[in-house]
Amino acid sequence: xxxxxxxxxxxxxxxxxxxxxxxxxxxxxxxxxxxxxxxxxxxxxxxxxxxxxxxxxxxxxxxxxxxxxxxxxxxxxxxxxxxxxxxxxxxxxxxxxxxxxxxxxxxxxxxxxxxxxxxxxxxxxxxxxxxxxxxxxxxxxxxxxxxxxxxxxxxxxxxxxxxxxxxxxxxxxxxxxxxxxxxxxxxxxxxxxxxxxxxx
Numbered sequence: 001x002x003x004x005x006x007x008x009x010x011x012x013x014x015x016x017x018x019x020x021x022x023x024x025x026x027x028x029x030x031x032x033x034x035x036x037x038x039x040x041x042x043x044x045x046x047x048x049x050x051x052x053x054x055x056x057x058x059x060x061x062x063x064x065x066x067x068x069x070x071x072x073x074x075x076x077x078x079x080x081x082x083x084x085x086x087x088x089x090x091x092x093x094x095x096x097x098x099x100x101x102x103x104x105x106x107x108x109x110x111x112x113x114x115x116x117x118x119x120x121x122x123x124x125x126x127x128x129x130x131x132x133x134x135x136x137x138x139x140x141x142x143x144x145x146x147x148x149x150x151x152x153x154x155x156x157x158x159x160x161x162x163x164x165x166x167x168x169x170x171x172x173x174x175x176x177x178x179x180x181x182x183x184x185x186x187x188x189x190x191x192x193x194x195x196x197x198x199x200x
Contacts, residue, residue, distance in 0.1 A: 001032060003072040004172050005097045006163070008081040009090060009142060010105030011134040012120070013112045015151040015159065019105065020081040022160045030174055032077050037064050039082030052131050058089050065093030072097050077173075085133050087140040101172065102145040103163060109134065111152035146170075146197060166190050170199055 006023065008016040017038050027034045039060075043050065046063055050056040061084045068078035084090050094100040112134075113121040124132035131137045147166050149159035165182050167173040169190060182190075194200045 001075070001173065002099065003033075003075040003077060004099035004101060005068040005072050005078045005080060005093075006101050006103060006167075007068070007084070007090065007093065008079070008103045008105055009084045009145075010151075011107065011109075011112055011139055012083060013116050014105035014107045015149070015156065016081040016083075016105050018156055019103075019149065019151075019159050019163070020079045022156060023163055024079060026160070026164060027077055027173060030176070032173065033075065034077045034079065035071055036079045036081065037067055039064070039080075039084075042082065052137075054086070057085065061086070061089045062092065065089075065096060068093065069097045072099055083133050083139070085137070085139045087143065090142065099172070101147065101167065101170070102142055103147045103149060104142045104145040105159075106141070106148055106150050107152040144197065146193070146199075162186065162190065166194065169194055 008020050010016050020036055020038070024034050024036050042064055043060065046067070047060045050060050061082060064080050064082055068080050071078035090102065094102070109121065116122070120129060120132065121135065123129045124135040133139050147163055149162060151159060154162075161182055164173070164176070165187065168175045191200065
């Protein structure tokens with residue numbers, strides 16, 4: 001199978017890393033080569049020293065995109081999981097990589113506050129933290145992602161199933177032995193989305 005990049009975007013706490021790690025497990029079980037580039041891990045290593053200005057955020061996302069590009073062209077499934085708040089930089093990465101599947105992890109602020117163990121959203125809303133994405137720093141939701149996971153309404157399993165089935169229908173991953181877990185309604189929705197985007 002050819003490599004591709006599965007790019008997760010969404011606000012902090014929206015479930016990007018949790019879902020990405022589950023997808024990694026499934027793809028490894030199917031015999032694929034997979035690497036996960038988690039935003040927090042990348043900042044500790046590849047992007048150490050960068051701050052949170054727009055310029056630094058852009059550099060960080062471009063770096064993740066470049067690594068995904070190299071992995072993809074060597075037939076690895078690269079999974080990027082970073083807030084990546086700006087549409088233009090995500091589009092740059094899409095153009096560079098080519099085989100690029102965008103997953104928007106969508107959740108409302110109320111749900112994100114409830115699942116925030118450090119209380120960062122509350123602090124940002126009170127003005128105690130400045131430059132917090134989605135509160136006083138912009139987050140530009142994707143215009144036309146291949147997959148939208150409404151993580152404040154879906155279980156992790158439902159989101160994972162949606163992503164796996166979409167990748168199967170796109171021909172990017174081998175089909176599993178069973179399609180259990182995908183309702184007929186969900187299957188219809190996935191096919192319609194892929195048809196609207198010109199994939200099938």
